[in-house]
Amino acid sequence: MKIIEASKDHFFIIQSLADRIWPPTFANILTSDQIRYMMDMMYSTSALEEQIEMLGHHYLLAEENGEYLGYVSYEFDYKDADITKIHKIYVLPSLQGKGVGRFFIDAVVRIAKEYGNAELSLNVNRFNKAIDFYKRLGFEVIKSEDIDIGNGFLMEDYVMNKKL
Template sequence: MSGFTTRAARPADIPLVIDLQKQTWWVTYEPIIGKDQCDDMFARIYNESALLRQMDEHRFFILEADSTACGFASYAGPDPNGIFKLHKIYVTPATQGTGAGRFLLSAIEDQVKQRKGNEIRLNVNRHNPARTFYEKMGYRILFEEDIPIGDFWMNDYVMGKLLTV
C-alpha cells in the first residue's frame, strides 16, 4: 500500500475517529486486558464529548492511504520540562504491516520537531506487542507506570525517544 498522507483532524472528524477506533480497539486490547476493561475504557475515552475535550488539549491527525482513512494519532505538549506526549496512535488491522504505523509515527515526530521538541514519550501496555514496533522506531523503556481508570488499572511502560531537531 502506498500514498500515505496525514491531515489535521477537526471536531467534524469525531465520528470517523470513533469508527477507526472501533476497528482497532477490541482486536488490540481484549486479548491483553479483557472485554470488561475494553468496554469500560472505550466508553470513557471514545465518546463524542470526551473526544471533543481531547481535541481541545491535543493535536489530532487522520492517516489516509490513497484518500481512505486508515488510522489516527494525537499528541500534546510540551509539558513544563519540554517533553511532548503521544497519547494515541492507531492504524486499522487491515493496514498494519504496510508501513502505515511507521509513516504516522514519523509524521508526529516531524510535527514535534517543527514545534522545537526534542523528546517524545508514550505509554504502552506492558503486554502489548506494539512495544516491539516502538523499539524498532527508536523508543526505549524509561519506567513502568500503573494508572487507575475506574475499577481497572492500566499497567504500562512509559517509553521515550530523543529527537534530533
C-alpha cells in the first residue's frame, strides 16, 4: 500500500471514493437528504478547490495494485494552534478494519510531527462506529458539539484529540 499526495488531477478519484463510501457509512446515521447535501458541500469540484487553495487542506490517497482504497485530508496549525486537524478520513467499506485507516493515521502523525505540530484533532459523528477505532489509536474525546451546516442539518460530533 502506498500514499499518494492528491492534487486537482485526483478530484475525480476523491469524488468517486466519496460516492462509494458515504452512503453505506452514514445510511444508519444520517438521512439520505443530509448525505447528499453534505457530499455536495464537501466534494463538489469547487468545494475541493476551495479546501486546497484557500483553506490549506492537504489530501492523501491510499493506493494498492492500481486500486484507490480511501483518502484523508488534513490542515496544519488548525485555528492558529499547534494542531494538525484531520478533516476527513474515509476508507472503502469492504476494507474497513483491514489497516488502511491506521495507515492513514500513521502517515498524518509522521507528517504532523515533521511539520512541528504537537497534536492531532478530528471530528467524528457521535453515532459513528469509528469512535472506538480512534480511541484504540490514542484519541480522546475532548468535547461534544453540534454544528449547523445549513439547510436545517446539524453535524452532531465529538471532537477527539491525540497528543503526538
